[in-house]
Amino acid sequence: DTFSKDGTQELAKGLGAKVVEHKFLGFGEQKNYAASLCIGEWIFFLDADEEITTELKNSIIQALETSSAIIGYKINRLTNFCGKWIFHGGWYPDILLRLIRREQARWTEPKVHEELLPTTSPALLGHLCGHLQHYSFPTIRSQIETNLKYAELGAAALLKKGHSRMGLSLKLLLKPLGKFLECYILKLGILDGTHGFVIAINAAHSLFMKYAFAL
Numbered sequence: 001d002t003f004s005k006d007g008t009q010e011l012a013k014g015l016g017a018k019v020v021e022h023k024f025l026g027f028g029e030q031k032n033y034a035a036s037l038c039i040g041e042w043i044f045f046l047d048a049d050e051e052i053t054t055e056l057k058n059s060i061i062q063a064l065e066t067s068s069a070i071i072g073y074k075i076n077r078l079t080n081f082c083g084k085w086i087f088h089g090g091w092y093p094d095i096l097l098r099l100i101r102r103e104q105a106r107w108t109e110p111k112v113h114e115e116l117l118p119t120t121s122p123a124l125l126g127h128l129c130g131h132l133q134h135y136s137f138p139t140i141r142s143q144i145e146t147n148l149k150y151a152e153l154g155a156a157a158l159l160k161k162g163h164s165r166m167g168l169s170l171k172l173l174l175k176p177l178g179k180f181l182e183c184y185i186l187k188l189g190i191l192d193g194t195h196g197f198v199i200a201i202n203a204a205h206s207l208f209m210k211y212a213f214a215l
Contacts, residue, residue, distance in 0.1 A: 056130030074126070076093040076095055089187050
């Protein structure tokens with residue numbers, strides 16, 4: 001817990017959890033630190049805005065009770081945007097590695113969009129049944145605010161890599177349009193109705209702001 005003030009610590013302790021406070025250094029860094037504290041054979045990573053369905057819970061239990069050489073399991077994540085489950089636009093199936101044997105995988109540590117990757121190769125992975133339900137953005141405003149924060153972090157990463165101003169300007173013009181067409185047309189976001197259109201526009205806007213912040 002990164003010294004939160006919203007009652008998270010009390011709620012967790014009330015349910016029997018051991019709570020450890022740790023300064024936030026980054027998304028991947030925080031998860032890797034949490035994993036280093038674990039002592040069990042398996043680790044399951046769950047974000048605060050996610051929920052396990054009954055089918056997924058049963059699938060996890062079955063996997064843990066089955067003896068095999070599998071070192072981790074992937075899961076299909078289904079995202080809820082402003083009250084609607086999204087099945088297109090590149091949002092589904094959002095396949096993520098979340099259940100792993102301890103010390104068999106590690107989170108990458110970029111500024112944004114960290115990923116859990118196996119530390120051994122080749123890695124034998126399974127795929128669980130059921131969904132990890134992701135309650136992403138209750139309002140359009142919440143998505144825009146998050147996109148702006150991620151755009152600033154993404155811009156910092158671009159500047160760190162030393163991209164030229166001309167290259168950034170060109171991408172500022174082309175990348176947002178490409179992202180909209182990818183989400184709305186190529187990945188069939190149009191089938192999610194108005195919600196799909198809003199998602200595609202916001203995805204393009206987020207990319208636009210990333211390059212704009214970098215200029």
